[in-house]
Amino acid sequence: MLNRRSLLATATAAGLAAPFGREAFAAALTPVAMPAPGLYDTNEDAYWASLRKQFLMPADLVNLNNGTVGSSPRPVLKAVFDSYEQTEQMMQAAPEDYPIWGYGPWPEFRKPFADLMGARVDQIAMVRNCTEANSFVGNGFEMKPGDEVLMSDEEHGSGIAPWELRAKRYGIVIKTFAMPKPPKSTDEILNRINDAITPRTRIIFVSHISTSTGVVLPAKQISALARSKGIVSAFDGAHAAGMMKVDLNDIGCDLYTGSMHKWLFAPKGTGFLYLRDDSIINRVWPTTVTHSWDDLSLKAGRYQQFGSSNIPTMMGLNASIALAQGIGIDRIEKRHRQMADYLHAEMVKRGAESWTSPDPTLRCAITTVNVPPVSRMELETWLWNNHKIRIRGGEPSKLRLSTPYYLSKADLDRFLDRFDAFRKMKGIA
Numbered sequence: 001m002l003n004r005r006s007l008l009a010t011a012t013a014a015g016l017a018a019p020f021g022r023e024a025f026a027a028a029l030t031p032v033a034m035p036a037p038g039l040y041d042t043n044e045d046a047y048w049a050s051l052r053k054q055f056l057m058p059a060d061l062v063n064l065n066n067g068t069v070g071s072s073p074r075p076v077l078k079a080v081f082d083s084y085e086q087t088e089q090m091m092q093a094a095p096e097d098y099p100i101w102g103y104g105p106w107p108e109f110r111k112p113f114a115d116l117m118g119a120r121v122d123q124i125a126m127v128r129n130c131t132e133a134n135s136f137v138g139n140g141f142e143m144k145p146g147d148e149v150l151m152s153d154e155e156h157g158s159g160i161a162p163w164e165l166r167a168k169r170y171g172i173v174i175k176t177f178a179m180p181k182p183p184k185s186t187d188e189i190l191n192r193i194n195d196a197i198t199p200r201t202r203i204i205f206v207s208h209i210s211t212s213t214g215v216v217l218p219a220k221q222i223s224a225l226a227r228s229k230g231i232v233s234a235f236d237g238a239h240a241a242g243m244m245k246v247d248l249n250d251i252g253c254d255l256y257t258g259s260m261h262k263w264l265f266a267p268k269g270t271g272f273l274y275l276r277d278d279s280i281i282n283r284v285w286p287t288t289v290t291h292s293w294d295d296l297s298l299k300a301g302r303y304q305q306f307g308s309s310n311i312p313t314m315m316g317l318n319a320s321i322a323l324a325q326g327i328g329i330d331r332i333e334k335r336h337r338q339m340a341d342y343l344h345a346e347m348v349k350r351g352a353e354s355w356t357s358p359d360p361t362l363r364c365a366i367t368t369v370n371v372p373p374v375s376r377m378e379l380e381t382w383l384w385n386n387h388k389i390r391i392r393g394g395e396p397s398k399l400r401l402s403t404p405y406y407l408s409k410a411d412l413d414r415f416l417d418r419f420d421a422f423r424k425m426k427g428i429a
Contacts, residue, residue: 029081032074040331045408048335051327052406058388062411065390066402067211067239067366070265072316079319080267083312102309103290105301109314112321113260116329118247119274125303126314129271130238131158132288133257136273136303137234138162140285141203141255145171148200150193154179154212159205159236173200179215182357186218189362190225203232208246208256209239213355214366214400216244223252232280239263241272242324244333244364254280260317263365263404264324267316275300332405336365339403343367343412347399350420355398365403372397379422387418 035050054073087099177196226233234255242264256274260266344367352369376393383389393399
């Protein structure tokens with residue numbers, strides 16, 4: 001049986017562990033105690049500091065770019081490594097069982113996530129990332145030349161690209177509306193969507209949480225607006241899983257996509273596609289297929305018939321869900337909001353232009369500010385190379401700052417201190 005010692009030796013021999021370091025690699029496989037029961041009720045800061053120890057990131061690294069990718073914590077990595085140890089023995093029970101998924105329904109991977117997201121198993125397909133899920137929607141939703149998809153001007157490239165391909169190949173039309181920066185109210189967003197709808201609009205495809213600004217769009221109201229006009233509603237939820245409580249069936253949307261490697265801290269290569277019911281399943285063609293793709297009894301499961309995929313990744317996903325459920329998604333969301341609100345207020349004190357909504361229902365764990373004349377890329381490079389602080393943003397001066405729950409106020413203050421130092425160095429008042 002392959003154990004952790006032999007796994008480490010094999011990786012080192014192959015040159016895979018050298019950049020990471022033998023000691024660090026071994027530490028990744030060593031469990032660290034979770035916070036003591038009741039600690040949250042007596043000392044919240046100590047509780048979150050204890051959870052920080054589950055992550056392999058060095059203690060002096062400040063990750064304010066969880067919006068691009070999260071770090072998988074020890075319980076998730078352990079589940080992945082343990083699954084490799086078990087599955088790669090090739091001792092599956094039946095002669096036609098193999099250590100792969102991508103064929104068949106696999107409810108053991110779908111149910112935990114469906115439960116987390118307020119959905120039924122038959123509404124969820126597990127895929128490899130949000131890009132793949134968006135491609136199923138953009139390439140598979142039935143449309144004719146001249147039919148319109150309505151999007152915001154803040155969509156991620158992987159949300160836009162499938163529709164661009166569809167437009168270039170089949171003549172559908174992409175229409176966009178401008179998101180307010182920032183939106184002051186739910187109605188301000190809804191009015192812009194409503195004003196952009198035409199008789200040719202067939203589907204509204206927008207982010208639930210904007211990758212550009214972190215605005216939490218009013219998904220339930222957008223879904224209701226679309227339904228009232230006979231239009232399909234679809235959301236790119238790449239940031240939502242693990243950031244905040246989501247109840248997909250309560251939202252009432254037709255389609256929803258997402259990834260789990262950001263705020264849920266699942267392994268990279270985990271994503272999902274939600275389809276509300278048969279009426280939408282019958283209008284979305286699978287576009288990556290193997291056998292059973294046309295088995296309608298599988299419902300959403302027909303969209304995960306795409307061939308050999310990695311079981312340890314899915315076991316890591318289940319572990320990430322268990323971790324989030326153990327902490328409590330309400331508790332996580334509260335922490336996200338507290339940290340983001342603090343950082344936002346401090347940046348505004350420094351004269352930053354806020355692109356974060358003043359409406360608390362339209363924001364959560366991402367703060368976005370504009371800080372001219374600071375060069376975002378120059379600041380980002382300086383912070384990382386000199387201080388091990390990660391940020392993200394946009395040119396020329398936009399900063400998008402993510403606040404995952406394991407960050408402390410001291411981490412945020414360290415960023416703020418370095419931001420002040422950078423401006424002083426550049427002679428910016």
